[in-house]
Amino acid sequence: MEISLKSKSCYQALLARDARFDGLFFVAVTSTRIYCRPICTVKPPKEINCRFYKNPQEAEQAGFRPCLRCRPELAPGNAPVDKSQRIAHRLVQRIEEGNSDDTVNLESIAAEFKLSSRQLRRIVQQKLGVPPIQLILTRRLLLAKQLLTETKLPMIEIAFASGFASLRRFNDAFITRYRMAPTRLRKKAVDGENFSGDLATSVLQLAYRPPYDWQRILVFLKARELKGVEWVTDDFYARTVQLGKAKGWIKITSAKPKNALLLEFSHSLTPVLPALLNRVRELFDLNARPDLISQHLRRSKILNAAVKKNPGLRVPGAFHGFEIGVRAILGQQITVKGATTLAARFALAFGEKISTPFPQLNRLTPSPTRVAKANIDQIGKLGIIRARGKSVIALALAHVSGELSLDSGTHHNPEDVIKRLSELPGIGPWTANYIAMRALHWPDAFPKEDIVLRNNLGKISAKDAEAMSQAWRPWRSYAVLHLWRKSAPRTPSDGMQLESSKVN
Numbered sequence: 001m002e003i004s005l006k007s008k009s010c011y012q013a014l015l016a017r018d019a020r021f022d023g024l025f026f027v028a029v030t031s032t033r034i035y036c037r038p039i040c041t042v043k044p045p046k047e048i049n050c051r052f053y054k055n056p057q058e059a060e061q062a063g064f065r066p067c068l069r070c071r072p073e074l075a076p077g078n079a080p081v082d083k084s085q086r087i088a089h090r091l092v093q094r095i096e097e098g099n100s101d102d103t104v105n106l107e108s109i110a111a112e113f114k115l116s117s118r119q120l121r122r123i124v125q126q127k128l129g130v131p132p133i134q135l136i137l138t139r140r141l142l143l144a145k146q147l148l149t150e151t152k153l154p155m156i157e158i159a160f161a162s163g164f165a166s167l168r169r170f171n172d173a174f175i176t177r178y179r180m181a182p183t184r185l186r187k188k189a190v191d192g193e194n195f196s197g198d199l200a201t202s203v204l205q206l207a208y209r210p211p212y213d214w215q216r217i218l219v220f221l222k223a224r225e226l227k228g229v230e231w232v233t234d235d236f237y238a239r240t241v242q243l244g245k246a247k248g249w250i251k252i253t254s255a256k257p258k259n260a261l262l263l264e265f266s267h268s269l270t271p272v273l274p275a276l277l278n279r280v281r282e283l284f285d286l287n288a289r290p291d292l293i294s295q296h297l298r299r300s301k302i303l304n305a306a307v308k309k310n311p312g313l314r315v316p317g318a319f320h321g322f323e324i325g326v327r328a329i330l331g332q333q334i335t336v337k338g339a340t341t342l343a344a345r346f347a348l349a350f351g352e353k354i355s356t357p358f359p360q361l362n363r364l365t366p367s368p369t370r371v372a373k374a375n376i377d378q379i380g381k382l383g384i385i386r387a388r389g390k391s392v393i394a395l396a397l398a399h400v401s402g403e404l405s406l407d408s409g410t411h412h413n414p415e416d417v418i419k420r421l422s423e424l425p426g427i428g429p430w431t432a433n434y435i436a437m438r439a440l441h442w443p444d445a446f447p448k449e450d451i452v453l454r455n456n457l458g459k460i461s462a463k464d465a466e467a468m469s470q471a472w473r474p475w476r477s478y479a480v481l482h483l484w485r486k487s488a489p490r491t492p493s494d495g496m497q498l499e500s501s502k503v504n
Contacts, residue, residue, distance in 0.1 A: 009473035010052040012296050014038045016289040020443055021474065024413070026053045026072055028064040035059035040070035140164060141177055143274060148185040151202035153270070155182060161270035200267050205260040206277065208286040211312030214254045214261075216485075217284060220316050223336055224327065227344035228363035229351060239319065240354050241265075242364045243272040243279075249356045252280065261286065266356075282441045285314035293475045297482070300471060302457065306482040313485070315477045321406025321439035322399055323365045325421075328431045328438075329391045330384060345382040350374065371396035391426030398424060406439040414442045437477045446476040456483045 013021040021038045028035035028051040035053065036042065053059040056072050066072045110120040144162040147153055153161070159170035174182045215234070222232040231238040238251040248266035255262050261284060269276055281287055290311055297307045307313075318324040326346065331339030350370050351363035371392060379389035398404040404420050414436050421432035430449040437445035446469050447453065448462040457465055472479040 007047065007050065007052065010038070011047045011050060012292065013474045014050070015044055016292045017041075018289065018443065019287065020441060026056060026059050027051070028053060028059045028062065033064055034067050035064040035072060036067040037070045037072050040067055042067070042069060136163070137173060137177070139274070141173060144170065144174065144182070145178075145185060146204070147202075147270075147273075148182055150204050153202055153267070155186070157267070157270065158182075161273060201264050202267065202270075203262050203264045204277070205255065205258065206263055206281060206284075206286055207258075207260045208284075209288070209290060210259045211290060212256075212259070213310060213312035213314065214256070216310070216312075217314055217316055224340055224343075226323070226327070226340075226347050226365065228361070229323075229347050229365045231358060231360040238358065238361060240356060240361050240364050241269055241276065241319075242352075242367075243269070243275050246272045247354060247364065249354075249358070249361055250276070250280065252284070279319050282317040283319050285317055285441075288314055288443075290314075293478050296475055297472060297479055300479075302468075303472070303479055303482055306486060310482065310485065313478065313481055315441075315443065315481055316438060317441045318406075318439045320365050321435075322368050322395070324439040325395050325399075325406050325435050326366070326371070326392055328434050329388055329395065329427065332388065332426075332428075332431060342382065342384055346379075346384070349378070349382055368396045368399035372400045387426050391424060394424045394426075406435065414440050414445070437480070443477045444474045446480060450480075450484075453480060453483050456486050 010025055010027065013025075014027055017039045019039055023037070025038060026035050027038060027040075027045075029045045030049045030051060031045065035056070051059075051062070051064075053062070056066065059072075060066070107117055110117045115123075140163040144158055144164075147158045147161065151158075155170075156167050159167045162170065164170040164173065171182060174180070218232060218234065218237060221230070221237055225232045226239075229240055236251055236253045238249065240249050241247065246269050248268035250266070250269070251264040253262050253264075261280075263277070263280055265273075265276065290313075294307050294311045297303045327339065327343050330342045330346065334342075347363050347366060350366035352367075352370075353362060354364050356362065374393060374396075376386055376389045376393070379392060380386060384392075395404075398420070399406065404417070406417075417440060418429075418432045418436050421427050421435060422429060428449070430447045433445045433447040436442045437447075446466065448465040448469070454460055454462065454465050457468060460468070469476050469479065
């Protein structure tokens with residue numbers, strides 16, 4: 001759901017500087033007469049001095065001027081922004097997706113908006129303060145710096161993975177910008193690479209703010225393991241990956257003393273590392289602020305004990321939004337275990353084969369394009385009822401047509417996505433909110449229709465549950481996980497079923 005503009009909720013999101021709220025609201029400070037994005041790095045103002053607005057226009061109409069540091073005009077597409085800003089934001093997205101070809105980036109984006117590449121360059125300069133080539137160069141160098149420091153990839157591979165056309169250009173850019181040779185950072189590369197013994201992999205650290213309940217998130221993912229695509233044990237999570245044309249596999253383990261997860265990836269994925277890193281961080285909710293979230297939720301008498309006992313609880317996200325969407329549809333009105341069985345059959349039937357070093361990982365997740373071409377009878381042979389088959393195909397068609405995207409970072413207002421999902425055949429409010437929670441990585445989703453949720457709140461109605469949840473905003477997704485956990489087995493080996501038996 002869309003974030004409420006109630007002062008308490010917005011102020012909590014402001015303190016957390018959570019990027020998921022960037023563009024959903026703006027904060028104006030009465031003492032300075034300046035308005036900012038919720039991710040602004042300035043010292044948080046006193047709550048009494050804050051006013052919250054849905055968009056920059058409202059803030060300026062109230063007499064506030066934009067912050068020069070966080071630049072409200074650069075807020076992502078969640079806010080009602082102009083066409084120029086959407087163009088600039090799209091270019092940044094393309095770079096993060098791992099597209100290293102300057103010409104493709106500029107020309108294809110210009111074509112999307114029916115502009116010339118010259119007009120596009122002017123817009124990016126105006127909105128981001130730098131010409132496109134400088135923006136791309138900075139992104140490339142930052143990625144290269146991380147690879148030089150944390151992996152032992154050959155220098156030439158780092159150059160190409162970062163988007164440089166040759167090793168000479170890479171060296172020249174590095175020396176010009178950082179006044180040092182790349183090899184200087186290479187000498188400080190971390191140890192511990194190739195911990196699987198596979199020379200075709202590298203390892204990167206992904207930091208988080210402690211505490212982090214690693215075992216509990218593994219239990220959650222294990223209960224929903226997509227056989228062939230995912231492999232989850234008590235110690236690690238692994239899966240196959242396809243991003244664009246790149247295919248490979250990843251394996252994530254915990255490095256608790258370092259407050260980080262270790263991401264091992266096949267070198268076939270190096271061309272799409274920015275997108276890969278972002279998706280892994282969202283899957284494991286690594287950007288959360290557990291201190292602020294717990295502090296806020298513990299004010300509730302109903303949640304206090306649960307939050308105090310489980311301060312490191314995170315909300316599992318999604319690696320592929322469409323994958324979670326299909327899983328949620330298949331899980332309607334059956335148990336988590338039953339849904340997992342159907343999802344495995346679905347992946348086996350519609351997922352492309354892939355070879356990995358692990359027999360457990362042999363399928364790519366079914367793509368929307370492939371599923372959109374399926375018919376009801378093909379899906380029905382898997383034991384999936386006709387109504388669910390229609391819903392899955394409708395979701396795939398909406399995804400392929402561009403009408404609906406379930407990948408975090410590409411959506412606009414989560415409330416709009418929930419509404420569009422609910423308009424598809426066979427998708428109800430619970431399913432739409434569950435998809436928003438995980439696929440969109442939306443921290444304020446609240447599936448009030450859930451039976452277990454309402455029972456744990458005192459067997460109340462959905463309407464009363466919604467009213468009660470207002471005090472937990474903007475962290476209602478975390479409250480939901482705490483409430484679900486009340487009815488779950490406590491040991492990882494029990495395969496914890498967090499949702500009610502009617503949903504998944």
